[in-house]
Amino acid sequence: MSTAIEQDNMKVIVFQLENKEYAIPVSNVQGIERLMHITRVPKTPSYVKGVINLRGVVTPIIDLRDRFNLPATENRDTERIIIVSIRNTEVGFIVDSANDVLDIKMSAIEPQPEVVGSEEEEFISGVARLDNRLLILLQLEKVLNT
Amino acid sequence: MDVNQYLEMFIEESKEHLQACSEHLLELEKNPEDLTIVGEIFRSAHTLKGMSATMGFEDLANLTHKMENVLDAIRNEKIVVTPEILDVVFESVDHLEEMVMDIAAGGDGKRDVTGTVALLKQIESGEAIEAGEVAEEMPATIENTQLTYDDYEKSIILQSFEQAFNAYEIAVSLREDCLLKAARVMMVFQVLETEGEVIKTSPSVESLEEEQFDQTFHIAFLTQTASEELQAKIMKVSEVSEVLITAIEAEQLKPEEKQESVEQATSKAASEKATQTEQVASTKKTNSAKTPAKKAAAPVGNKTIRVNIERLDILMNLFEELVIDRGRLQSISSEVNHNELNETVERMSRVMGDLQNIILTMRMVPVETVFNRFPKMIRQLSRELNKKISLEIIGAETELDRTVIDEIGDPLVHLIRNSVDHGIESPAERAANGKPEEGTVVLRAYHSGNHVFIEIEDDGAGINKDKVLAKALAKGVVTPEQAETMSDKQINELILASGFSTAEVISDVSGRGVGLDVVKTTIESLGGNISIDSIQGSGSVFSIQLPLTLSIISVMLVEIEQEIYAIPLSSIIETSIIKHEEILNAHNQKVINYRGTVVPLVFLEDIFEVPRPEPKADDFHSVVVVRKGEKLAGLVVDSFIGQQEIVLKSLGDYLTNIFAISGATILGNGKVALIVDCNALIK
Numbered sequence: 001m002s003t004a005i006e007q008d009n010m011k012v013i014v015f016q017l018e019n020k021e022y023a024i025p026v027s028n029v030q031g032i033e034r035l036m037h038i039t040r041v042p043k044t045p046s047y048v049k050g051v052i053n054l055r056g057v058v059t060p061i062i063d064l065r066d067r068f069n070l071p072a073t074e075n076r077d078t079e080r081i082i083i084v085s086i087r088n089t090e091v092g093f094i095v096d097s098a099n100d101v102l103d104i105k106m107s108a109i110e111p112q113p114e115v116v117g118s119e120e121e122e123f124i125s126g127v128a129r130l131d132n133r134l135l136i137l138l139q140l141e142k143v144l145n146t
Numbered sequence: 147m148d149v150n151q152y153l154e155m156f157i158e159e160s161k162e163h164l165q166a167c168s169e170h171l172l173e174l175e176k177n178p179e180d181l182t183i184v185g186e187i188f189r190s191a192h193t194l195k196g197m198s199a200t201m202g203f204e205d206l207a208n209l210t211h212k213m214e215n216v217l218d219a220i221r222n223e224k225i226v227v228t229p230e231i232l233d234v235v236f237e238s239v240d241h242l243e244e245m246v247m248d249i250a251a252g253g254d255g256k257r258d259v260t261g262t263v264a265l266l267k268q269i270e271s272g273e274a275i276e277a278g279e280v281a282e283e284m285p286a287t288i289e290n291t292q293l294t295y296d297d298y299e300k301s302i303i304l305q306s307f308e309q310a311f312n313a314y315e316i317a318v319s320l321r322e323d324c325l326l327k328a329a330r331v332m333m334v335f336q337v338l339e340t341e342g343e344v345i346k347t348s349p350s351v352e353s354l355e356e357e358q359f360d361q362t363f364h365i366a367f368l369t370q371t372a373s374e375e376l377q378a379k380i381m382k383v384s385e386v387s388e389v390l391i392t393a394i395e396a397e398q399l400k401p402e403e404k405q406e407s408v409e410q411a412t413s414k415a416a417s418e419k420a421t422q423t424e425q426v427a428s429t430k431k432t433n434s435a436k437t438p439a440k441k442a443a444a445p446v447g448n449k450t451i452r453v454n455i456e457r458l459d460i461l462m463n464l465f466e467e468l469v470i471d472r473g474r475l476q477s478i479s480s481e482v483n484h485n486e487l488n489e490t491v492e493r494m495s496r497v498m499g500d501l502q503n504i505i506l507t508m509r510m511v512p513v514e515t516v517f518n519r520f521p522k523m524i525r526q527l528s529r530e531l532n533k534k535i536s537l538e539i540i541g542a543e544t545e546l547d548r549t550v551i552d553e554i555g556d557p558l559v560h561l562i563r564n565s566v567d568h569g570i571e572s573p574a575e576r577a578a579n580g581k582p583e584e585g586t587v588v589l590r591a592y593h594s595g596n597h598v599f600i601e602i603e604d605d606g607a608g609i610n611k612d613k614v615l616a617k618a619l620a621k622g623v624v625t626p627e628q629a630e631t632m633s634d635k636q637i638n639e640l641i642l643a644s645g646f647s648t649a650e651v652i653s654d655v656s657g658r659g660v661g662l663d664v665v666k667t668t669i670e671s672l673g674g675n676i677s678i679d680s681i682q683g684s685g686s687v688f689s690i691q692l693p694l695t696l697s698i699i700s701v702m703l704v705e706i707e708q709e710i711y712a713i714p715l716s717s718i719i720e721t722s723i724i725k726h727e728e729i730l731n732a733h734n735q736k737v738i739n740y741r742g743t744v745v746p747l748v749f750l751e752d753i754f755e756v757p758r759p760e761p762k763a764d765d766f767h768s769v770v771v772v773r774k775g776e777k778l779a780g781l782v783v784d785s786f787i788g789q790q791e792i793v794l795k796s797l798g799d800y801l802t803n804i805f806a807i808s809g810a811t812i813l814g815n816g817k818v819a820l821i822v823d824c825n826a827l828i829k
Binding site: 037039040041042043044048050051052053056057058059060088089090091144 | 467709756797804805810812816820
């Protein structure tokens with residue numbers, strides 16, 4: 001991501017969680033998958049939903065709603081799994097929906113405002129203002145830390 | 147000449163020759179009188195010299211040349227083998243190894259070896275004058291068309307006479323209309339191989355294989371079988387028209403020019419019969435594992451090719467994909483229940499089973515590749531520590547999957563260092579305890595069932611249990627309450643616990659800050675386990691159990707509610723269905739009576755916290771009886787699905803150390819199933 005910061009623009013994947021928009025740098029994203037069968041893995045934190053067979057590779061899946069202590073959603077049709085790769089570890093994130101790829105100017109990124117007041121606070125690396133939208137940039141390493 | 151394309155082959159072969167050199171040097175150290183060993187080393191060195199000169203590695207060639215001169219002088223009995231000379235030769239081999247490693251890493255193989263070269267020269271000129279020239283003239287390979295023998299072969303024949311072997315020259319003629327001459331030659335060799343040892347052929351084996359001969363070829367052969375019997379056996383090979391067998395007499399070998407040295411050796415043998423013959427016998431014995439195999443392999447021209455390991459890995463990966471698809475096909479065909487489809491799938495499964503065996507065995511490597519570095523290591527260690535140690539290797543030919551071989555090297559180095567450093571006592575101490583001054587470390591490998599066992603046994607001091615326990619308590623590895631109930635074996639195994647290290651003085655040898663717990667973790671990550679048996683005062687045995695392969699295993703699939711789990715067949719004893727009334731309670735633990743023994747029950751739905759909409763009310767329970775060592779446990783599941791071959795997959799870096807889950811696999815329907823780690827379920 002350091003390479004992304006040096007450039008003026010950063011390409012991000014935008015996804016929704018409980019009416020808020022979040023962004024992950026494209027360079028970290030391996031793909032977006034529809035929800036498929038998830039095999040539960042016992043004795044793991046509740047946000048680890050299990051593992052899936054991603055074209056022959058067993059990939060762990062994290063439910064971001066659970067990770068941010070948000071209530072479970074009913075609308076499962078639009079739910080997607082975003083496969084991200086962080087430090088050579090591949091992990092899938094379950095999100096409400098994912099449908100945008102955007103360029104954001106590095107200058108538009110601000111450190112996170114003091115009063116966000118929600119559980120995901122610690123996972124946020126900054127926010128980006130884009131026209132009328134507010135994108136929350138996630139700090140992926142933190143999300144993975146248990 | 148563009149030599150780059152041969153570089154890889156050169157490196158591989160150089161390594162082999164250097165390995166052969168070290169092995170034979172170690173042997174020579176034990177039997178300094180045995181000049182046939184020197185001959186072997188000379189051969190390896192000579193080939194290496196030729197190869198490196200061709201490839202343009204001058205330093206390598208030069209050093210080998212100097213070493214060769216010394217060896218030649220030894221061979222011609224101009225120099226007597228002393229430990230000092232051997233040290234220098236060992237040093238040269240070390241240098242050569244470094245050079246080859248450097249070349250392998252992309253370097254030019256240059257290295258400052260003036261010190262060693264000077265020493266070699268000193269040895270050479272100190273006692274021998276013209277050795278250098280002689281070496282040049284020595285034919286290292288035999289390309290003659292007649293059956294004449296070089297010194298080395300003669301000495302083999304003469305030696306074999308002493309052991310009541312007969313040497314024959316066999317002339318085999320094939321029928322003129324014989325079409326597959328090479329095949330017939332092969333069959334003749336097959337017959338001969340069961341009877342004795344082929345030492346030479348004319349024309350050479352390569353030419354025979356390429357059918358570059360008319361109708362007749364000659365073989366020099368050592369055997370204890372009578373010539374008539376031999377003749378009859380060879381005649382049985384079809385299209386052989388004539389077999390002539392003449393005995394080779396000892397006298398025939400003598401009137402040649404360069405016979406003196408061998409003669410000397412034999413006359414010496416006659417005069418010192420008692421010692422010499424004994425020695426020949428003993429070297430024969432130690433050689434028997436390796437040399438005959440090599441010799442036997444050479445004449446038949448064991449048809450092998452070198453394949454890049456990467457390609458084998460790719461092959462394996464592709465095959466794993468196929469295994470998954472096979473599972474999928476099987477489940478589809480059982481759903482569709484179409485006769486022809488079923489037959490085809492069944493047939494395909496059988497072919498794939500064979501294919502799997504071939505691919506797996508192709509990746510098997512003898513543990514020798516790991517073991518062969520230990521003799522030199524032990525030699526060095528015993529010098530450093532001033533201890534006398536002999537290393538005995540048993541079962542080096544035992545084969546293991548390459549993935550396991552790659553990982554097992556370091557743990558073994560660690561354990562051997564540990565045995566040498568902490569196990570074997572100093573000579574004085576040993577003498578005081580009434581033991582022979584020389585300590586023994588035995589490295590043993592063998593197959594048993596689906597596992598390979600590697601044992602490291604020493605006859606040293608053994609483990610001091612009180613000391614271990616005291617230390618473990620002091621370091622907080624165990625609590626005093628736990629210590630009360632521990633068995634001797636458990637106490638021994640404390641030295642493998644993390645946060646434990648017994649070395650009081652941190653030596654360079656085994657106290658490197660990392661304890662034996664690293665060994666334990668590595669072995670467990672390979673799906674194996676390690677146990678220790680020790681008797682204080684008389685030694686310890688470290689026993690490692692490893693799976694044959696890490697990639698494909700047989701499992702029993704079981705179902706709990708909607709979830710499917712795989713239990714490795716290697717830990718299953720049997721499956722059974724029990725009535726609810728058969729479950730007994732003992733100390734808050736549900737148990738069953740299984741063939742006269744009380745076996746605790748483990749309810750997998752509780753262990754894995756399987757969500758169940760409504761509690762299961764059933765009069766019968768499906769139980770899989772599994773074991774870990776001698777301990778048993780019954781795993782209670784909802785139902786059995788069946789046996790299947792699966793490809794082992796890891797859960798990745800993110801999910802590590804999941805309790806009682808050792809990995810995952812992909813089922814025929816594309817879903818992931820978790821593999822149960824039975825070892826974690828049995829305490």
